[in-house]
Amino acid sequence: MGQNQASLHQTNSNQPFDVVVVGAGAMGSATAYHLAQDGQRVLLLEQFQVGHLRGSSHGGSRIIRYTHEDVDFTRWMPATFALWRRLEQESGQSLMQLTNGLYFGLGNDPFLTSAQQALHTLGFPYRLLTASDVHREFPQFQLDDEWVALEQTETGILAATRCVQTMVAQAIQHGATLQESCKVRAIQAAGEGVVIRYATHGAETEVYAKRVVITAGPWVNQLLDPLLGYGLPLTPTHQQVAYFRVEEPALYAIGRCPIHIFFDGNLGAYGFPIYEKPGYVKVAIELANISIDPDQPAAIDQSALQQLSAEVAKRLVGVDPEPHGAESCRYTETPNRDFIVDYHPEHPQIIFATGFSGRGFKHSIAIGRALADMAQSEPGVYHQEFWLPRFALNVFAP
Numbered sequence: 447m448g449q450n451q452a453s454l455h456q457t458n459s460n461q462p463f464d465v466v467v468v469g470a471g472a473m474g475s476a477t478a479y480h481l482a483q484d485g486q487r488v489l490l491l492e493q494f495q496v497g498h499l500r501g502s503s504h505g506g507s508r509i510i511r512y513t514h515e516d517v518d519f520t521r522w523m524p525a526t527f528a529l530w531r532r533l534e535q536e537s538g539q540s541l542m543q544l545t546n547g548l549y550f551g552l553g554n555d556p557f558l559t560s561a562q563q564a565l566h567t568l569g570f571p572y573r574l575l576t577a578s579d580v581h582r583e584f585p586q587f588q589l590d591d592e593w594v595a596l597e598q599t600e601t602g603i604l605a606a607t608r609c610v611q612t613m614v615a616q617a618i619q620h621g622a623t624l625q626e627s628c629k630v631r632a633i634q635a636a637g638e639g640v641v642i643r644y645a646t647h648g649a650e651t652e653v654y655a656k657r658v659v660i661t662a663g664p665w666v667n668q669l670l671d672p673l674l675g676y677g678l679p680l681t682p683t684h685q686q687v688a689y690f691r692v693e694e695p696a697l698y699a700i701g702r703c704p705i706h707i708f709f710d711g712n713l714g715a716y717g718f719p720i721y722e723k724p725g726y727v728k729v730a731i732e733l734a735n736i737s738i739d740p741d742q743p744a745a746i747d748q749s750a751l752q753q754l755s756a757e758v759a760k761r762l763v764g765v766d767p768e769p770h771g772a773e774s775c776r777y778t779e780t781p782n783r784d785f786i787v788d789y790h791p792e793h794p795q796i797i798f799a800t801g802f803s804g805r806g807f808k809h810s811i812a813i814g815r816a817l818a819d820m821a822q823s824e825p826g827v828y829h830q831e832f833w834l835p836r837f838a839l840n841v842f843a844p
């Protein structure tokens with residue numbers, strides 16, 4: 447489990463649990479962190495090991511940004527940044543690094559237009575740059591003449607796996623119990639509480655808790671479908687990132703090189719300054735509709751690597767388009783890419799959060815706060831700062 451190995455030991459507790467959290471990705475670890483800090487007795491169950499490579503939350507970097515296509519998410523961001531900073535202070539870990547952000551597209555691109563509107567409405571600073579401004583100030587990028595850039599400085603990088611490990615470590619420090627290699631098989635309401643059945647090292651075990659929070663990422667349908675009696679429209683998809691060597695590292699250093707996202711109708715390619723590997727930048731592109739079985743190991747997608755190479759050749763200056771290393775990851779997508787965060791309609795002791803697609807990581811510490819509040823509230827009470835009516839189950843139910 448990496449750097450926090452010493453503090454991420456499993457603990458045993460004979461006490462009953464207030465809340466069982468299923469899945470120790472970004473969402474589950476954030477939920478356990480907040481619950482444990484609130485003094486709740488928490489059991490965090492993970493089918494693999496914390497930081498494993500088969501879900502959505504592993505890797506060296508995720509983008510965090512104020513810039514969103516709507517006011518709802520943009521409004522959250524100062525509080526979300528503050529939660530990450532507080533975690534850094536409490537843990538002594540460096541988790542978030544700012545480096546400026548450039549969002550490229552045609553002047554009438556829907557994302558750029560609405561993001562600009564949201565920033566303007568909330569009074570957050572931004573600049574609009576023409577293609578020639580960009581070429582003068584940021585010689586790392588090649589843009590067609592008619593493209594523009596929205597610059598927003600509150601943009602940075604979260605060290606993803608380290609964030610997850612740190613939230614788990616902090617949860618344990620506040621009394622949570624972590625059980626790895628535990629596959630939850632079934633969840634059943636029992637009176638006002640809930641029974642969670644899981645398999646560990648070939649043996650089946652049951653645990654009772656007052657509440658359960660299901661944050662199972664791409665596997666969530668396996669647990670939710672039987673509980674709801676229907677399938678939520680969730681698609682686990684394969685995603686590919688790769689690393690590319692830069693000729694002039696100073697140009698792509700943090701602080702000199704912004705996070706960059708290209709919008710051409712949809713989110714296209716996006717990239718980071720040098721962060722994870724000295725001399726290399728990470729570039730990715732959102733792949734649509736490659737539905738996968740999360741129980742199958744992730745493979746490298748060669749055609750996606752070719753797309754990435756073409757994007758690098760077209761858009762980045764002084765970067766070798768031959769990939770040097772690649773990583774696979776998974777999204778869990780809803781049809782509109784919005785999140786689902788709600789109570790079970792008949793058994794509100796069961797709470798779930800899913801559908802975080804390609805943008806959930808930055809919000810995980812805030813969504814975890816909302817889930818921790820829901821797990822300690824009467825049914826139907828939602829965290830006011832970090833929950834939105836558009837996350838309600840009935841928006842997505844068939």
Ligand SMILES: Cc1cc2nc3c(=O)[nH]c(=O)nc-3n(C[C@H](O)[C@H](O)[C@H](O)COP(=O)(O)OP(=O)(O)OC[C@H]3O[C@@H](n4cnc5c(N)ncnc54)[C@H](O)[C@@H]3O)c2cc1C
Nearest residue numbers: 469471473493501502503509630663775802805806807808
């Ligand atoms: C390539 C890529 C780039 C991304 N970039 C960004 C970005 O720049 N910014 C951003 O904000 N977001 C980004 N995201 C999205 C973000 O990483 C995800 O939205 C987020 O990590 C989702 O976390 P999760 O906890 O829901 O899922 P997961 O991380 O998949 O966690 C679910 C966990 O539940 C466990 N589990 C499942 N079933 C069971 C079971 N039955 N019993 C026990 N455990 C179980 C799994 O093993 C897993 O550990 C990116 C994602 C990818 C893949």
